[in-house]
Amino acid sequence: MKLRASCLIVGLASLVASLQQQSLAQTPAAAATRLTLTGAAFICANQVETGTCPNAEFDPALGSIQNPQGTWAANVSLPDGTVVSGLRLCGNFNEDGSSITATLDRTPLTAASGFASPVAMASVQSAGASDQTQCFKTNLISDATINNAANQYYVVVVVPDNDGVIFTTVQILY
Numbered sequence: 001m002k003l004r005a006s007c008l009i010v011g012l013a014s015l016v017a018s019l020q021q022q023s024l025a026q027t028p029a030a031a032a033t034r035l036t037l038t039g040a041a042f043i044c045a046n047q048v049e050t051g052t053c054p055n056a057e058f059d060p061a062l063g064s065i066q067n068p069q070g071t072w073a074a075n076v077s078l079p080d081g082t083v084v085s086g087l088r089l090c091g092n093f094n095e096d097g098s099s100i101t102a103t104l105d106r107t108p109l110t111a112a113s114g115f116a117s118p119v120a121m122a123s124v125q126s127a128g129a130s131d132q133t134q135c136f137k138t139n140l141i142s143d144a145t146i147n148n149a150a151n152q153y154y155v156v157v158v159v160p161d162n163d164g165v166i167f168t169t170v171q172i173l174y
Contacts, residue, residue: 102156
C-alpha cells in the first residue's frame with residue numbers, strides 16, 4: 001500500500017511539473033502596453049467660449065465623435081512610475097489644410113501661488129487629407145515618468161471648425 005501511495009505521489013508531482021513547463025512554454029512575449037481613450041472618454045472643454053460642442057455626438061457604430069469641432073479633454077490614469085513612450089492620435093482626416101492635435105498634459109497638484117499651469121509632455125498632429133482612418137504618432141516625450149503623488153494627467157484634443165476631421169482614438173503607449 002505504501003509503495004502505491006509513493007508511486008501516486010511521484011506521478012502527480014511529475015504531472016504538475018510537466019504542466020508548469022508546458023504553461024511557461026506557451027506564455028506569449030509581452031506586448032507594448034497602452035491606454036486607449038476612445039471618443040467616448042472625452043468631454044467638451046471651453047464650451048462657453050467656443051459654442052461648438054452641442055452638435056457633437058459619439059457614434060458607437062463608428063467608435064468616433066461625429067462633428068467634434070472644439071476642444072476636448074479626457075482624464076488619464078496610469079500606474080505610478082510608468083514611463084510613457086509614445087502618443088498616438090487616430091481618426092479619419094478628410095479635409096485639406098485642416099488637422100487636429102492631441103496633447104498629453106501634466107499639471108502639478110499644488111502651486112506656490114494661484115493655480116498650477118499645465119505642461120505638455122507630448123503632442124501629435126494629423127497631417128494631410130485622406131478618406132481613411134489612420135494614426136499619427138510621436139515618441140518625443142518630456143518628463144516621461146508618471147508621478148501621481150505630484151501631478152494630474154489628461155489629454156486635450158483640439159479639432160478645428162470643419163466637418164472633415166474626426167478623431168476616433170488617442171493612445172498613450174508605455
